[in-house]
Amino acid sequence: MNNNGNQRSEFGALGLLFAVAVLGFFAAFLQDTKGVSYENLGALVWIGATLIAFVLGLLYFAQFVLPLQGQDDWALGFELLVRFYGKLTERFIAPTSRPDSQRRSGPRRRGEKSKRAQRKTAVLPSSFTEVSGGMVLGHQVLSLLKGGGFSRAAGPGFVQLFKGERVDKIIDLRTQKREQQVEGTTRDGISIKTAVYVFFRVQQIGSDVTNRRLYPYDKEAIFRVSNYNSQDTNGIPRYWDDQLAPFVAAELSHELATYNVDELQHTVGQYSVRSEIKQRIQRKASREAARHGIELLDIEFALFTYPQEIIEQRIKTWQAEWQRQIQIHLATGDAEAARLIKQARARAQIEIIERITQSIDAMRQQDDTNLTEIITLRMIEALEEATSNDSVRALIPHQVMTSLVMDASNQMQLWLSRRSEDETS
Numbered sequence: 486m487n488n489n490g491n492q493r494s495e496f497g498a499l500g501l502l503f504a505v506a507v508l509g510f511f512a513a514f515l516q517d518t519k520g521v522s523y524e525n526l527g528a529l530v531w532i533g534a535t536l537i538a539f540v541l542g543l544l545y546f547a548q549f550v551l552p553l554q555g556q557d558d559w560a561l562g563f564e565l566l567v568r569f570y571g572k573l574t575e576r577f578i579a580p581t582s583r584p585d586s587q588r589r590s591g592p593r594r595r596g597e598k599s600k601r602a603q604r605k606t607a608v609l610p611s612s613f614t615e616v617s618g619g620m621v622l623g624h625q626v627l628s629l630l631k632g633g634g635f636s637r638a639a640g641p642g643f644v645q646l647f648k649g650e651r652v653d654k655i656i657d658l659r660t661q662k663r664e665q666q667v668e669g670t671t672r673d674g675i676s677i678k679t680a681v682y683v684f685f686r687v688q689q690i691g692s693d694v695t696n697r698r699l700y701p702y703d704k705e706a707i708f709r710v711s712n713y714n715s716q717d718t719n720g721i722p723r724y725w726d727d728q729l730a731p732f733v734a735a736e737l738s739h740e741l742a743t744y745n746v747d748e749l750q751h752t753v754g755q756y757s758v759r760s761e762i763k764q765r766i767q768r769k770a771s772r773e774a775a776r777h778g779i780e781l782l783d784i785e786f787a788l789f790t791y792p793q794e795i796i797e798q799r800i801k802t803w804q805a806e807w808q809r810q811i812q813i814h815l816a817t818g819d820a821e822a823a824r825l826i827k828q829a830r831a832r833a834q835i836e837i838i839e840r841i842t843q844s845i846d847a848m849r850q851q852d853d854t855n856l857t858e859i860i861t862l863r864m865i866e867a868l869e870e871a872t873s874n875d876s877v878r879a880l881i882p883h884q885v886m887t888s889l890v891m892d893a894s895n896q897m898q899l900w901l902s903r904r905s906e907d908e909t910s
Contacts, residue, residue, distance in 0.1 A: 499578075505532050509531055511531075512527040512528045512532075515527050544563055547562030568615075568618075572615055613652065618644060619643070619644065620643055621639070621643075621644050622641060623699050624659045625640055626639065626641060626655075626656050626707060627639045627640045627653075628707055629646065629652060631647070631650050637704075638707035641658075653711060654724065658687050661685050661686060662682060663682070663683045663726065664730065665730035666680050666734070667680060669737065671741055675745075676791075676792060677741055678790040679787045681734050681784060682784065683729045683770070684782040684783045684785075685729055685780060685781045685782055686779070686780055687703070687706055687707070687710060687779065706779075709778035710778040713777040725778075725779065728777070729770060729773070740765065744758060759786060762786075763785075766784065767781065770784065
């Protein structure tokens, strides 16, 4: 049967009764080979044969209704087919009544929107409308109502509604993720924008856990989850899977008001104020979730977003700090360079003097030797060797090297003059 407005009417059980009555009426006028009319006996035989054939046909097709392989698949399939014909009869008698899957389940609440029924029945198979039963996906469980209260949790797999039962909610057993935007103010009056991400699922602990299922769940938790409802400020209902994110967002906004901007950005090793806030909120949210049959897995915070003027001020503060560090390192480097230059100058002077002294002692033994020329040549050789050394040139600038040569020359002249005075005396 199609679901548009021009759908064809079905008689259901009324059609069967009409067909049986027509066959019985004509059978009453049939005669045997001797011309004797069957009358009531013939009508009863034909009616009984028709009903037996109908029942046998239902039993045959009942084996294809359900994908079950147990001994109860035929019985359940037969019951569903009988229900189907009963539903067709009800629709024919009262065509204006809505199907069960389109009726609002649960007690009526003021301000509740009609989209709740759409949300609840969006993934329900049409068999729940036709025969009050059907297959539920492996990650889903149904919260069923009977009268005005909770009846039971059913699913996943084949679910058959008992008399008076109706579907209240379809609960997803998979891990859920919800996001909530947060706007808060720090203790020093700075506004902060961020977002929270909450990961949770239906509780899987307790005595009623069935580990053979792909998504085991606690049946007692389904009762608490199905009753975890509220309304937002606009009067729109919020269900169990939309409750934790606003709770965590409110707690985070409260926590932000107890810190200033510097404290929120404070980090020492593995410790940070963000991690401390997260742990504190997660403990509160876990207790709140457990009260309503929910297991909180994790919460995460997005980056804190500050006003542009605050960001610029923080950047200037960081720049000043890094500039101070740079000045300290530069001053330390200048002092080290001066120390190395002094060491190189002293080493070069010592090498020059040692070479010249060795040359003087060697040439003393020779006659007619011009001591001044020898000293000058040795000093030049020592200076050339020192200046050709890459390590010395890298440490001593050109101006310093010139000054070094002048100092060495002056010292040698002073030494020679003293030497000459000693020889004269």
